[in-house]
Amino acid sequence: MTRPSLPIDDVLAEICSGLSAHSRLVLAAPPGAGKTTRVPLALAGLLDEAAVIDGKILMLEPRRIAARMAAQQMAKSLGEKLGQSVGLTTRVDRKVSDATRVEVITDGLFTRRILSDPELTGIGAVIFDEFHERRLNSDLGLSLAMEAQGALRDDLKLLIMSATLDTEKVSSVLGAPVVESQGRQYPVETRYLGRSQDRIEDRMASAVRKALREEEGSILAFLPGAREIQRTAEQLERVPDNVRVAPLFGALSPAEQDAAVSPAPEGMRKVVLATDIAESALTIEGVRIVIDSGLSRVAEDAAGGLGTRLSTVKASRASVDQRRGRAGRLSPGVCYRLWDEAATRGLMPSPVPEILKSDLSGLVLALAEWGERDATRLTWMDAPPAGRLKAAQALLTTLGAIDQDGALTALGSEMARLPLPPRLGALVAGAPTPQERALAAEIAALAGERGMGGNSPDLRDRLAGFRRDGSPRARSLKAQAKAWGKGAAPDGNLASLLARAWPDQIARKRPGSAASYLMASGRAAMLPETEALAKQEWLVIADLGGAAKEARISLAAPISEADALEIGGVVSEDRASFDPKTGKFTARRVKALGAIVLSESPLPKPSAAVAARAMLDAIREGGFAAIGADDVVRETLARIAMLERADCIAPVALDAEALIASAGD
CATH class of the missing domain: 3.40.50.300 (P-loop containing nucleotide triphosphate hydrolases)
Structure with missing residues (x-):
């Protein structure tokens, strides 16, 4: 051949x-x-x-x-x-x-x-x-x-x-x-269309129509995610008869993906609306026009169990250059960018490695199964941050996957054998009965696949949709769920199962709010007010999206207050906060489920330990300036650096950030 x-x-x-x-x-x-x-x-x-x-x-x-x-x-x-x-x-x-x-x-x-x-x-x-x-x-x-x-x-x-x-x-x-390998690259003309306050799908649809008028050939348009792709496609329903619009993202069926990457038929033009999957991993034939939103959806921070939270960020210079290059593979091409030329210089040089910004609980669990409790003993391209490793170890200890020494438990060993993120693994492996394990396996199968069972944030609706779905993809996932569930008939209390795997994401609606919730972890999360799920007072949240400050609830189930309090664990303790402006502590005795305060009463004076915790919290949130110690710390670090340069002391990796990170250790 x-x-x-x-x-x-x-x-x-x-x-x-x-x-x-x-x-x-x-x-x-x-x-x-x-x-x-x-x-x-x-x-x-x-x-x-x-x-x-x-x-x-x-x-x-x-x-x-x-x-x-x-x-x-x-x-x-x-x-x-x-x-x-x-x-x-x-x-x-x-x-x-x-x-x-x-x-x-x-x-x-x-x-x-x-x-x-x-x-x-x-x-x-x-x-x-x-x-x-x-x-x-x-x-x-x-x-x-x-x-x-x-x-x-x-x-x-x-x-x-x-x-x-x-x-x-x-x-x-x-x-x-x-x-x-040098590759082959034809010249690509770059045209900057500037930024605007319009929605990204409006701007992209306008740019596609402009490119169709001004240039010949097929178009590859980069958008951050499936939601933006679908909305852009809706706006491009009225295009010339010789133009076919094709979405391209991971959750599509294989046939739909194949249609997107195949060449346009003779006499036809194709507009492929793609995520960053088309940057380098896939080659789409016939493209000589690229339209770049300049945005990417990346995994970062802990997302409450399904791996990571997906955030929309500006693409790196390396990414936008790769996207631009897609227009010059077969002939001279054109790249439209939906931002100003000057903004390109401010982009990050390359994407931040996931290991530096993501939930590391899966990594720590894998290393525990490998027999390694100290991640620093392995060779890494970029070493996993100590703070994230510590948080991952704490989560796995809470889930019962590792013991206090970091060794794998029997539950952790079973979790590790499942091809699932740790929380979903705990959901399945920790289910108390065969029927509940089978139900947990169904939840794990659909939760790990974005869009499976529909797009409702209500897990009950998603589960019903998954059970009705007869597509090859759904059938394959159901077979997996049956294997994980060991063939039992699924049954049990959905919310209670979730709460055991996500105890820190049991959430109560904020007083006076229509759809904003406070989780036991202290994070805020919200639903659209039009969602039926927003009528519930208590939820267990299994997945989050959007911004970290007030995340969007992507998947949750209602839970009764009694079950929430029993599974989440209510404690009575003394708490204090430090006000940097007044330099005073405010103390109270609270009954709470994590950060969710159920009742409280004032205390005249906090204990020394409670006051110390409040001071550390203030430092972690606002730095040493929050307690008026910024100048003292800076001067002390300068003196240490001077002693290092004079070879009076051994070099130490110490700065204000390191001090804050280790505060309380």
Whole structure:
């Protein structure tokens, strides 16, 4: 079979010889170079070259859609069906055989595989594709693979592939040489349309219509998420007859995704409305116009159990440059940007790695199963922050997954075997009866898939929709739920199950508010006032979106006050707050469920311990200036630095932020 020439072909021999001579290699190649579909086949000896790798090759993809499309494209290029020489493993799909030489797998499932088989039996090489995205599972998987390589498998080969990457840093951490592919890029004209106060979907629809009038060819438009894509598509229902609008995001069916990336029919133009999945992981044929919103939806902070909270942020310079480059793959192109040119200089150079900003409870649980209680003993591209590790350990201890020493418990071991975030794992593994476990498994299956069962924030509605859904995706998830639930008939108290996994997210409506809730954790969350769920006084919140300050409730269920108080645990304690303006404490005796105060009475004077906690809280919230100690701390740190420079004391990594982070330790 004749293969079209791709830029990566020029360095395939160098890649093969590099991995023959070294156990680790870094490949930098721009989007469209062909690295994803050519390199694994070349290493496996499925092209013209002899095989470099003994055993199967695993290639990790950060997204399910990218994994599926990469596997399909490789199989197609060989003239084979998926599951023969090239296989695929995702949460909802598995097509492999004894003949499989290259298996494409999502990064989360790779973590499960290496935890269950640290030697990676039968695996000759692991390829980390799209590593520049710096997904948490990719970073964790690489650290575990390096551990396995060093202790158990010195013959294992590791290849890091990326479109944009700090190759010097990666090469230094891995001790690996770098191969670079230049790719092919035609000139792209950039046109700035400026920012406005209009909704992003209004601005995007207007820009699409402008591009259709001014330019020829198909359009790739970048939007932050599915909601904005759907709203933009609604505004583009009236377009010329030769234009087809196609959405592209992870929750679509495989057929819908395939339709979006396939070339437009003869005489037709296509407008693909995509998330950042189309930045580098997927190639969309026929595109010569890019319209960039300049926004991304990223995972950051703890989201209450479904992994992370998704926040809309400005895309990095590296991301917008990749998006722009998509217009110049086949011919000279045009990129419209929905912001001012000057704003580009203020963008972050590259995305912040997830490990620095995300909930790390899944990582800590995985390390506990690995037998490692101290994350700092592993090699990391970026070390996980100590504060986030501490918070993750506290959550896992609360869930009963680890003991006070950080060792895995029996419950934690069962949680770790489930391919679920820790809270969902606790929901299933900790269910008290077989029927409740089956119900918990249903909840876990639908909660882990955005949009499954509908878009209602009411878990009861979502569960009913999931049970009615007969789509292939839903059937696959139901089969998973049945396996997790061990075949029992689902039944039980939905809210009580949730509350045991999310005790800190039991929430009560704020007094006088129509739809704003305070969680036991102290965070605020809200619903649209039109939601029927907003009539409930008490909720258990399982997922959040939107801004951190007052998050939007994405998934919740009503709970009775009696169940909330029993499961959440009511305590009576003395509390105090410090007012920086007056320099005085206010003390009270409260009966509360976490931050939810049920009753309180004033205290004339707080104890020393209560006052100290109040002072620490003030420092953590407002820095040392909150207690009038900013100048003293600054002067003290300056003196310490002077002593370090004079070699009077050993160097210490100490600044005001470090002092605040360690306050109370």
